[in-house]
Amino acid sequence: MVLLGQSGSGKTTALRLINRMLDPTGGSICIEGRDISGLDPIELRRSIGYVIQDFGLMPHWTVEQNVALVPRLRCWDAGSQRRRAQELLEQVGLDRTVIGPRRPYQLSGGQKQRVAVARALAVSPGLLLFDEPFGALDPVTRHEMQQQFLSLREQYDVASVFVTHDLLEALTIATRIAVLDRGRLEALVPPSEFLTLQTPVARSFLETLPDGLLNSRIS
Amino acid sequence: MDPTVLKILLHEVINLTLDHIVLVAVSCGCAVLIGVGVGIAGTRHPHMRRVSVAIASVLQTIPSLALFGFLLPIPLIGGIGKHTAILCLILYSLLPILRNTIVGIASVDRPVREAAVAMGMTDRQLLRLVELPLAAPTILAGIRIALVTNIGTAVIAAVIGAGGLGVLIFRGVASVNTMEILAGAIPAAILALLADAGMSLLERKMAQS
Numbered sequence: 001m002v003l004l005g006q007s008g009s010g011k012t013t014a015l016r017l018i019n020r021m022l023d024p025t026g027g028s029i030c031i032e033g034r035d036i037s038g039l040d041p042i043e044l045r046r047s048i049g050y051v052i053q054d055f056g057l058m059p060h061w062t063v064e065q066n067v068a069l070v071p072r073l074r075c076w077d078a079g080s081q082r083r084r085a086q087e088l089l090e091q092v093g094l095d096r097t098v099i100g101p102r103r104p105y106q107l108s109g110g111q112k113q114r115v116a117v118a119r120a121l122a123v124s125p126g127l128l129l130f131d132e133p134f135g136a137l138d139p140v141t142r143h144e145m146q147q148q149f150l151s152l153r154e155q156y157d158v159a160s161v162f163v164t165h166d167l168l169e170a171l172t173i174a175t176r177i178a179v180l181d182r183g184r185l186e187a188l189v190p191p192s193e194f195l196t197l198q199t200p201v202a203r204s205f206l207e208t209l210p211d212g213l214l215n216s217r218i219s
Numbered sequence: 220m221d222p223t224v225l226k227i228l229l230h231e232v233i234n235l236t237l238d239h240i241v242l243v244a245v246s247c248g249c250a251v252l253i254g255v256g257v258g259i260a261g262t263r264h265p266h267m268r269r270v271s272v273a274i275a276s277v278l279q280t281i282p283s284l285a286l287f288g289f290l291l292p293i294p295l296i297g298g299i300g301k302h303t304a305i306l307c308l309i310l311y312s313l314l315p316i317l318r319n320t321i322v323g324i325a326s327v328d329r330p331v332r333e334a335a336v337a338m339g340m341t342d343r344q345l346l347r348l349v350e351l352p353l354a355a356p357t358i359l360a361g362i363r364i365a366l367v368t369n370i371g372t373a374v375i376a377a378v379i380g381a382g383g384l385g386v387l388i389f390r391g392v393a394s395v396n397t398m399e400i401l402a403g404a405i406p407a408a409i410l411a412l413l414a415d416a417g418m419s420l421l422e423r424k425m426a427q428s
Contacts, residue, residue: 019337046339056334060352069338119338 002162002170005180005201011163012053014180015129018161019045031127046070049120049128049158053135055112057104063089063115064100070122088118091155093148110141117149121156128153128160134169146172167205170194179205228402232387236406239383242301242373243410246308247366254313254365255358258320259346268321275314283311283372287379304373304381311372312365319361323354355425363418370411374403384410 003011016022017029020041028035036044057066065072067088068081076084089096092114104112113133120128130149134142150173153160164170170177171191179186181201189197195206261268278286287307290297297303327350335349351358377385387403390396 021333021337042339042341044339045337050334050337052330052334052337054330056328056330056332056337058331058335058349059328073339073344116334 001160001176001178002164002174003178003180004164004167004170004205006165008182009180009201010183011165011180012131013183015050015131015161015163018127018129019048019050021045046073046123047125047127049122049125051116051120051128051130051133053131053133055104055116057112057115057119059104061103062100063094063102063104063107064096066104066115067118067122069119074123084122085118088121089115091121091152092118094118109137110145113137113141113145114148117145117152121152124156125158128156128158130160130162132163132165135164135166142169149173167208228399232384232402232406235382235384235386235403236410239370239373239385239407239410242304242308242376242381242383243366243369243414246305246373247312247362247369249305250309250312250316250365250369251362253309254316254361255320257313258317258358259324261317261321262324262350263342271317272314272321275317278310279314283307283375284378286311287375291379299380301376301381303379304376304383308369308373308376312369315361315364315368316358317361319357319364320354323357323361324350326357327353356422359418359422359425363415363422366414366418367411370407370414374407 003014005011013022017024018031018036020036020039023037028037030036057063058069061069064082064085067085068076071081071084086096086100089100094100094111094114099107099111099115104115107115113136116133120130134145137145146169149162162170162173171194174191176188176190177194178188179197179199179202181199186199186201187197194202197203197206257267257271261271281289287304290303290307291299296306331349331353332345335345340348373383374385374388376383377389384403384407387399388407391399391401391403
């Protein structure tokens with residue numbers, strides 16, 4: 001599922017509500033049928049993979065230590081932490097022997113992004129949250145990352161909530177698109193139906209597409 | 220100068236230097252515990268941060284000689300002797316340590332803190348694994364300032380009978396004896412330089428790890 005909306009429409013807030021970084025003022029949030037307000041927030045967060053905006057890698061740790069963060073919090077032994085970290089680095093397309101011992105400041109934007117994704121996958125979470133993860137990347141790298149996201153999603157078979165303000169990205173990776181407008185859900189549709197939406201925010205997003213592209217997709 | 224007089228003076232310098240080191244070590248140790256502790260608490264409770272920094276700032280503005288004087292007549296904590304001097308030096312060392320602890324922790328990048336919390340760190344883990352290691356250079360810089368200043372301020376402790384190298388300096392000033400002033404001032408300066416060099420070494424070690 002992709003959350004699409006302008007800045008300030010509540011996309012990030014929605015993610016933060018899901019892992020209880022924020023608590024709702026009304027209503028309830030359920031994961032697999034269980035109301036999360038009854039769950040321990042620390043345990044809940046450790047069971048959800050979260051890729052935050054701006055990566056948030058620990059600058060004083062190596063890449064390997066960064067990836068093994070949640071296993072470490074879950075008190076895995078050092079050997080298992082290391083093996084898992086190396087396995088994950090390979091899965092996101094990084095050379096574990098070269099990149100593993102490096103510090104985050106020695107990485108390119110795309111590499112940092114991959115490390116952040118690997119970290120989120122570390123304990124095979126039941127749910128993945130992505131907050132504009134590919135916003136800061138160049139178009140080619142972004143495309144690669146989107147493809148990688150799709151294949152990892154397939155491999156891990158995990159539900160994910162993906163925040164973006166990029167319509168093309170939403171159309172590429174979504175199975176469902178939720179359009180947010182100032183904290184309200186404006187529409188919830190599969191990508192194939194998005195192009196025919198008449199709601200105001202959906203229209204203004206569609207207007208950002210080049211004319212030819214929109215017409216050819218509709219016809 | 221008579222060799223016996225010189226020998227007595229040398230003996231006195233060594234004893235007073237050790238005295239001085241005790242004053243500085245005990246007061247700095249306590250100031251680190253209190254300053255870092257209160258500083259950490261201050262990053263969790265904004266009200267506590269404002270109050271503690273305000274108190275430490277006011278203490279710092281009191282001339283050190285006056286602060287020693289103020290504590291003298293106070294029962295239990297005051298009076299003549301080492302404990303009063305140590306209390307005074309602690310109060311005087313708090314501000315740089317407290318402020319640098321707060322600044323160091325507050326300057327941890329927002330995304331880093333966000334990620335740590337989002338991955339499921341408890342507040343203690345956030346502090347131990349992320350905030351303190353990243354704030355360590357700043358905190359150390361604060362301790363370094365406190366330590367070096369403290370060695371100078373401890374000279375004044377002699378006026379309330381706490382001993383230390385100030386004994387020689389004050390006696391030298393009173394009797395216009397340059398030799399005695401130097402016998403107190405030079406070891407104090409050397410102590411300060413050594414402390415500064417030691418702390419700088421420690422900072423570099425921390426930066427490498």
